[in-house]
Amino acid sequence: MKLYYNPMSSYSQKAMIAFNEKGIEYEPELVDLMSPEAREAYEKIHPLGKVPLFKPSDDWSVPESTTIIEYLDDKFPDTPRMIPAGGGDAARQVRLMDRMADLYLNDPTRELMFQKHGFKPENENEAQRANRYIQGMYEHFDKRLANQEWVCGTFSMADCATIPPLFYAQMIAPFSDRPNLQRYWERAQKRPSYAKVMKEFLPIWEGFTVRTAAQ
Numbered sequence: 001m002k003l004y005y006n007p008m009s010s011y012s013q014k015a016m017i018a019f020n021e022k023g024i025e026y027e028p029e030l031v032d033l034m035s036p037e038a039r040e041a042y043e044k045i046h047p048l049g050k051v052p053l054f055k056p057s058d059d060w061s062v063p064e065s066t067t068i069i070e071y072l073d074d075k076f077p078d079t080p081r082m083i084p085a086g087g088g089d090a091a092r093q094v095r096l097m098d099r100m101a102d103l104y105l106n107d108p109t110r111e112l113m114f115q116k117h118g119f120k121p122e123n124e125n126e127a128q129r130a131n132r133y134i135q136g137m138y139e140h141f142d143k144r145l146a147n148q149e150w151v152c153g154t155f156s157m158a159d160c161a162t163i164p165p166l167f168y169a170q171m172i173a174p175f176s177d178r179p180n181l182q183r184y185w186e187r188a189q190k191r192p193s194y195a196k197v198m199k200e201f202l203p204i205w206e207g208f209t210v211r212t213a214a215q
């Protein structure tokens with residue numbers, strides 16, 4: 001069981017704390033995020049180039065710190081749980097605080113740290129980095145949607161999260177060359193739940209673009 005990580009990475013540390021709390025051993029694989037060669041090699045394992053990444057076996061990858069911790073809770077049921085069992089309010093509070101800490105503490109802190117110390121992986125600017133993530137996600141979605149209609153099989157929260165940004169993404173970074181993703185987007189627009197959202201949104205968006213074009 002390998003954990004791709006970097007000791008300076010706060011998200012790697014998040015996963016490592018959970019491994020330690022649970023007493024689960026892993027084989028550490030240090031990824032040098034500052035070396036272009038190491039990053040290039042790592043992107044063959046994980047196209048988004050993000051650490052941590054857990055590989056419980058050669059044919060199975062678990063990216064994303066939260067998902068790694070959920071995986072550990074699930075697969076090692078005799079270790080201390082990081083998310084209270086049984087769902088309900090207690091589990092939801094933990095998931096909420098995890099999301100809040102990631103989105104509104106960890107990410108902004110890292111952004112300011114990058115600015116203060118001038119860390120920029122491969123000297124990317126923000127737009128280049130955003131584009132790399134978007135293209136990495138397109139690649140992932142296109143593969144995932146080759147054999148299924150929705151992101152995780154049946155319609156789920158994953159689709160609630162994926163569909164809205166695709167509206168803006170299609171203009172900023174067109175994906176018509178990704179046939180499965182393109183078909184997904186067409187299918188999504190026909191889904192009554194999204195069509196209802198669009199009915200309110202589209203006239204506002206059209207008014208907004210007319211106004212900004214006139215400025």
Ligand SMILES: N[C@@H](CCC(=O)N[C@@H](CS)C(=O)NCC(=O)O)C(=O)O
Pocket residue numbers: 008009010011012033048049050051052063064065066102121
């Ligand atoms: N949402 C991810 C965030 C992981 C993340 O951003 N890791 C940083 C290090 S703390 C990273 O890999 N940065 C390299 C990059 O963005 O290219 C998670 O929870 O695992």
